[in-house]
Amino acid sequence: FHHLLSPFCSPALVFLFSLLPPVKFTVTPLCCPSRSSILTGRYPHNHEVRNNSLTGNCSSALWQKGPEAEAFPIYLSKQKYQTFFAGKYLNQYGKKEVGDVAHVPPGWDQWHALVGNSQYYNYTLSVNGKAEKHGDSYEKDYLTDLIVNRSLRFLDDRSPQHPFFLMLSPPAPHSPWMAAPQYQKMFSDVQAPRDGSFNKLGKDKHWLLRQPVNPMPNSSINFLDDAYRKRWQTLLSVDDMVEMLVKKLDSMKELDNTYIFYTSDNGYHTGQFSLPIDKRQLYEFDIRIPLMVRGPGIKPNQTLQAPVLNIDLAPTILDISGVNLSTVNVDGQSFLAPSLRNGTARPFFLVEYTGEGHPTTDPACPKLGPGLSQCFPDCVCEDAYNNTYACVRTLDSKNNLQYCEFADSESFVEVYNLTSDPHQLENIVKKVDPTILQAMNQRLIKLQSCSRTLKRYLLSLSIRSSGSITSMYRVGSRWMNGVCLYELLSQV
Numbered sequence: 001f002h003h004l005l006s007p008f009c010s011p012a013l014v015f016l017f018s019l020l021p022p023v024k025f026t027v028t029p030l031c032c033p034s035r036s037s038i039l040t041g042r043y044p045h046n047h048e049v050r051n052n053s054l055t056g057n058c059s060s061a062l063w064q065k066g067p068e069a070e071a072f073p074i075y076l077s078k079q080k081y082q083t084f085f086a087g088k089y090l091n092q093y094g095k096k097e098v099g100d101v102a103h104v105p106p107g108w109d110q111w112h113a114l115v116g117n118s119q120y121y122n123y124t125l126s127v128n129g130k131a132e133k134h135g136d137s138y139e140k141d142y143l144t145d146l147i148v149n150r151s152l153r154f155l156d157d158r159s160p161q162h163p164f165f166l167m168l169s170p171p172a173p174h175s176p177w178m179a180a181p182q183y184q185k186m187f188s189d190v191q192a193p194r195d196g197s198f199n200k201l202g203k204d205k206h207w208l209l210r211q212p213v214n215p216m217p218n219s220s221i222n223f224l225d226d227a228y229r230k231r232w233q234t235l236l237s238v239d240d241m242v243e244m245l246v247k248k249l250d251s252m253k254e255l256d257n258t259y260i261f262y263t264s265d266n267g268y269h270t271g272q273f274s275l276p277i278d279k280r281q282l283y284e285f286d287i288r289i290p291l292m293v294r295g296p297g298i299k300p301n302q303t304l305q306a307p308v309l310n311i312d313l314a315p316t317i318l319d320i321s322g323v324n325l326s327t328v329n330v331d332g333q334s335f336l337a338p339s340l341r342n343g344t345a346r347p348f349f350l351v352e353y354t355g356e357g358h359p360t361t362d363p364a365c366p367k368l369g370p371g372l373s374q375c376f377p378d379c380v381c382e383d384a385y386n387n388t389y390a391c392v393r394t395l396d397s398k399n400n401l402q403y404c405e406f407a408d409s410e411s412f413v414e415v416y417n418l419t420s421d422p423h424q425l426e427n428i429v430k431k432v433d434p435t436i437l438q439a440m441n442q443r444l445i446k447l448q449s450c451s452r453t454l455k456r457y458l459l460s461l462s463i464r465s466s467g468s469i470t471s472m473y474r475v476g477s478r479w480m481n482g483v484c485l486y487e488l489l490s491q492v
């Protein structure tokens with residue numbers, strides 16, 4: 001048997017493993033939709049979790065009835081894996097309206113899930129469906145340590161007859177950035193990197209990116225440097241977690257028989273394009289995430305050239321566990337399969353994001369109108385309802401391009417050539433050959449219409465912005481092992 005262990009939402013900072021590959025992409029740069037993609041192996045338009053709210057399907061009743069009931073843990077359980085989860089699950093998990101802590105998603109034998117969004121202290125866990133309240137004693141309650149302690153206990157109590165799967169999901173380095181006491185003075189001379197697009201005004205970008213103050217005031221810079229340091233401090237406990245687990249697996253004589261995946265749910269920016277701190281943007285700093293894998297057959301220091309997506313984790317894990325992937329409905333593909341290793345199987349993929357806003361004006365920023373969110377520090381807003389976009393990211397040996405369309409009143413389009421402009425400083429939409437724009441626009445429509453189950457889908461092209469497509473297509477399409485099988489049924 002192969003065993004599996006997968007810590008998620010715990011970026012960067014691991015020095016213990018052979019690495020493969022150093023980066024991957026998230027198909028959506030926000031916690032709940034991205035986690036839903038990790039669990040289901042599906043693009044957001046197929047799991048239909050739009051944002052971090054219940055009304056946007058984050059841990060909603062419909063999610064529980066639909067996508068969650070087909071997520072990868074169920075298949076592992078059918079393969080007789082002993083399964084364990086601890087830490088942050090989905091931002092709205094455990095809320096009264098949607099089953100409270102009694103709701104334990106199917107497929108998990110041991111369940112220690114955080115109620116609600118990231119916390120380090122003073123939180124409630126669902127422990128196999130029962131509420132367990134915690135205070136703020138470091139020794140008893142610090143969540144990162146508690147997660148690893150329980151995982152070690154699970155490994156001690158497991159049956160050696162069957163394989164195991166653990167998912168450890170520390171909130172770190174998410175806010176509210178509470179480092180362990182012994183780490184609170186670390187990295188005092190560290191500041192956020194000043195490279196790439198740091199404190200630069202983006203040229204010709206969408207509406208939200210035209211609002212930040214440039215150059216940033218010192219208060220913003222101090223805030224983001226402090227956040228950066230504190231995030232690193234919280235990750236030191238995640239490093240401890242990894243070390244303890246690896247030592248444990250070694251002492252159990254299972255280390256060489258276990259795959260370990262180390263990854264996160266979204267990227268993060270600190271000062272890029274004068275945005276102080278957050279994710280939610282289409283740029284590389286928010287959609288690229290670390291992925292390191294150790295396990296049988298993976299050579300030390302091997303780097304995978306082809307892009308890997310967060311929707312590939314579920315099929316990869318199921319592939320390792322021996323599930324026939326043709327029988328599973330996923331949009332991603334196993335990156336252990338030979339087809340991806342040569343980097344030709346998927347030259348382009350989708351990134352989708354639905355902007356979050358507030359219906360009313362932020363009282364701390366009375367000059368700003370409604371429709372915005374995340375307006376701190378210094379009233380620079382990181383998100384808005386109309387920060388809603390879909391992109392085709394092309395990445396192969398010849399091309400490194402990004403094409404994005406916004407659902408805003410300008411039908412804004414951003415295009416980057418990352419070969420010549422790796423920091424996405426210049427939007428080339430007005431310079432690029434119009435036939436490339438047209439091809440990208442069509443590719444985007446096809447990818448977004450590609451659904452989980454074969455269905456008739458009438459595309460409405462009215463919100464598409466290139467203006468180059470006038471006809472309507474009737475298409476049938478479905479995902480199969482990471483390939484969109486697309487069939488033109490008729491043109492109308």
Ligand SMILES: *[C@@H]1O[C@H](CO)[C@@H](O)[C@H](O)[C@H]1NC(C)=O
Binds near residue numbers: 048049062
């Ligand atoms: C929530 O998911 C259900 C299917 O699970 C879907 O019918 C509904 O439209 C989704 N809601 C939103 C806001 O996307």
Ligand SMILES: *[C@@H]1O[C@H](CO)[C@@H](O)[C@H](O)[C@H]1NC(C)=O
Binds near residue numbers: 121122136
């Ligand atoms: C935890 O809650 C207690 C009681 O409300 C409060 O005094 C304490 O400051 C909180 N601790 C943290 C770390 O938030």
Ligand SMILES: *[C@@H]1O[C@H](CO)[C@@H](O)[C@H](O)[C@H]1NC(C)=O
Binds near residue numbers: 143
């Ligand atoms: C975790 O276990 C260690 C070692 O037994 C102990 O010192 C620590 O207090 C525990 N922490 C938590 C939060 O359970």
Ligand SMILES: *[C@@H]1O[C@H](CO)[C@@H](O)[C@H](O)[C@H]1NC(C)=O
Binds near residue numbers: 218
């Ligand atoms: C902002 O910080 C810079 C560098 O530390 C300093 O030179 C400058 O005087 C500061 N500006 C204000 C307004 O405090």
Ligand SMILES: *[C@@H]1O[C@H](CO)[C@@H](O)[C@H](O)[C@H]1NC(C)=O
Binds near residue numbers: 301
């Ligand atoms: C892996 O790469 C690191 C950094 O380049 C190097 O120090 C180490 O020796 C390499 N390990 C192996 C097994 O090649």
Ligand SMILES: *[C@@H]1O[C@H](CO)[C@@H](O)[C@H](O)[C@H]1NC(C)=O
Binds near residue numbers: 325
């Ligand atoms: C996987 O499932 C497909 C579809 O049911 C089937 O055609 C194929 O033979 C199966 N492959 C293996 C190796 O069992």
Ligand SMILES: *[C@@H]1O[C@H](CO)[C@@H](O)[C@H](O)[C@H]1NC(C)=O
Binds near residue numbers: 338339340343345
């Ligand atoms: C990549 O792998 C696929 C599937 O194995 C194969 O069809 C294709 O020819 C390979 N391409 C290259 C360039 O090796």
Ligand SMILES: *[C@@H]1O[C@H](CO)[C@@H](O)[C@H](O)[C@H]1NC(C)=O
Binds near residue numbers: 050051053055356
């Ligand atoms: C989340 O999505 C739902 C459904 O589209 C929407 O009603 C709600 O306002 C969104 N939440 C935020 C914070 O934008």
Ligand SMILES: *[C@@H]1O[C@H](CO)[C@@H](O)[C@H](O)[C@H]1NC(C)=O
Binds near residue numbers: 384
């Ligand atoms: C985006 O939404 C904000 C807030 O509602 C509005 O002020 C702005 O004009 C909108 N911009 C576009 C391009 O739609």
Ligand SMILES: *[C@@H]1O[C@H](CO)[C@@H](O)[C@H](O)[C@H]1NC(C)=O
Binds near residue numbers: 401419
């Ligand atoms: C992107 O930049 C590279 C290097 O300058 C260039 O060779 C290539 O033609 C560009 N691609 C597009 C689509 O502009």
